[in-house]
Amino acid sequence: MNHSRRDFLHKFALSSLALPILPSFATEHTRWLRTQPQGPVLRVALLGLGGYAKRVADAMNACQRAKITGLISGTPSKLQTWGELYHVAEKNRYTYADIDDLKNNPDIDAVYVLTPNALHHEHVIRAAKAGKHVICEKPMAVGVREGKEMVAACASAGVKLLIGYRMRFEPNTLDVVRRRMEGTLGPINFFQGQCGFKIGDPNQWRLDKQLAGGGALMDIGIYAINGARYMVGEDPIWVTAQETKTDFNKFKDGVDETIQFQLGFPSGAVASCLSTYAMNFLDRFYLNGEKGFAELWPATGYGPIKGKTNTGTLTFPHIAHQTIQMDEMARILLDGAVPTLAVDGQVGLQDLQIIEAIYQACQTGRRQDIDFS
Incomplete structure (x- = not known):
């Protein structure tokens, strides 16, 4: 593990505080993680x-x-x-x-x-x-x-x-964010987010419009929405979207099966994303800049998250995401720590505003401006 990555986790990813470390990860490469402020x-x-x-x-x-x-x-x-x-x-x-x-x-x-x-x-x-x-x-x-x-x-x-945006604390994810923030990837041009799996039990609450509020987009597509925001480093200003449904028995009215959506950002960067309950092996983020790229695959599952860039493989060890998340949220709530990537209610509200714009784009077939008011 090189010093720049180590310094980044100390300075950015964990609000200048070191991660907790499970005993099974006590190796030369992770021993530095043990330091835990009281x-x-x-x-x-x-x-x-x-x-x-x-x-x-x-x-x-x-x-x-x-x-x-x-x-x-x-x-x-x-x-x-x-x-x-x-x-x-x-x-x-x-x-x-x-x-x-x-x-x-x-x-x-x-x-x-x-x-x-x-x-x-x-x-x-x-x-x-x-x-x-x-x-x-x-x-x-x-x-x-x-x-x-x-x-x-x-x-x-x-x-x-x-x-509970656990990925906003995940070390490999934050290393990509660090590279983008430092400019080593150059100006960002494009992001791709693929999020999906084949959902099982047709009677589960995730396929109930009244309990879920929608379908795949609410459950899994939100990772691509949220990921596009922190990977590109901007909030989108417009969206276009297309819905595809093949199983009308499992996916009732108001419960989306598959949605493809495109986001536009103030800088001119664009994103192309896929949200689905109908396909497996879709858990990939790709970020393209003028000087380099970064890829996470798998990108949002429970781990381990794997990644690479134009300069090599990302090598941060896997720690349960919820362990990191809860310790970091303790610092936010009790110490007033400011995380590298915000996880407050306003961030969650903005994702809902994007989701509503995506659904509207599917219904109308027209590009929608995104209103964060």
Whole structure:
């Protein structure tokens, strides 16, 4: 690992703070990651105990600045099982009906909302009114109006709202960002983002318009949208898009199967992206500049992320993304740290504004200007 990359992680990727390191990564190449500044621990309640929440919970076992101190679920048996597994006191286990009671619990600093998309709005606002910082999974809501209300509610309550954009903390991703920021790739011309997989169970909530707010674009295409923004280093000003649907039984009205979309940026750079629930082996980012290129493939999966540039292979070791994310979010919430790539509610709201413009472009067949007001 060269010194420039090492310095970058210390200076940019982790807000001048070193990453936590799992024992299995204790090698010569990663030993420098062990240095961990001391500080208070973020006490987190997980709201919604589904499959992704389990991944977050397991990854948090390796965190040094964040730990699980609360659980919120509509399923009593989950509260019992998870409480025993993650050593959460019974007094810190809540049902959805009890969210408002969090205001009386000093053992919890923040609530991580991990429920289906359509429930984020209610859960974020209730957690904020209870005086807790909020971390919300992406997409932050099913529409712009709800997103704005969530941002406003957190501001009114005097708490912070962060969105679970784990890739904005991932070391290989941040090394590409560093290269772009330093100008080693030259002016950026083009970004390509391919995000997709074949979705399974046709009865799952991700294929329910009322719970998901859409289809593949809301779930997986958002990675290409968000990735285009941090890879290019600009926010898009227009979009064109085309929708393709081959399975009308699985993908009902309002649930997109495949969307191709193109973004235009103020500098003149353009992006070409694909979002789909119908094809596997699509997890690739490619960034083209006048002096070089960068590629991440896989780019957004749970890892390991692999990458290369015109000067060689990216070699940062894999650490569970959620481990890095939660330790870094602890620094944001408790220390006031400023991350290289923002993960606040405004970033999540802007993604929703882009998503709405993409859907509008699909419906009208016309280019849409993107309104961030």
